[in-house]
Amino acid sequence: MFFKGSRYEKVPEAVYVDASGRAIRYKTTRFIAHPVALAGHRVVQGERLDHIAWQHFRDAERFWRICDANRALWPDDLLEVAAVLRIPASED
Numbered sequence: 001m002f003f004k005g006s007r008y009e010k011v012p013e014a015v016y017v018d019a020s021g022r023a024i025r026y027k028t029t030r031f032i033a034h035p036v037a038l039a040g041h042r043v044v045q046g047e048r049l050d051h052i053a054w055q056h057f058r059d060a061e062r063f064w065r066i067c068d069a070n071r072a073l074w075p076d077d078l079l080e081v082a083a084v085l086r087i088p089a090s091e092d
Contacts, residue, residue, distance in 0.1 A: 005061060011027045011028060011029075012027070012028050013025055013026065013027055014027075032068050032071075033068075035069045035088035035089065037088055038088060038089055040084045040085065040087060041055075042082060042084050043080060043081055043082065043084075049067070049075040049076075049078060049079065050075075052066060053065070057090035059090065063075055065088050065090060066086075068088070069085075069088040070085055070086050
């Protein structure tokens with residue numbers, strides 16, 4: 001259901017059976033561990049989180065790893081000029 005490398009790839013699935021007997025599959029809650037920062041990155045004017053992810057991981061779709069490491073729900077919340085972002089490993 002989710003692509004390889006997705007933040008939801010390893011989240012367990014569960015099944016809810018409604019009153020009519022229909023089984024509905026869903027992902028359980030994704031709990032975020034505190035990843036260890038391996039590096040820091042100072043944000044400059046005009047940067048985007050996918051570009052920062054590409055620079056550090058060579059995979060722009062791993063921007064969510066940076067969000068998790070910095071406890072941010074919205075990528076744009078991390079793009080304050082001169083902020084220092086925690087950069088974790090690209091994989092757990």
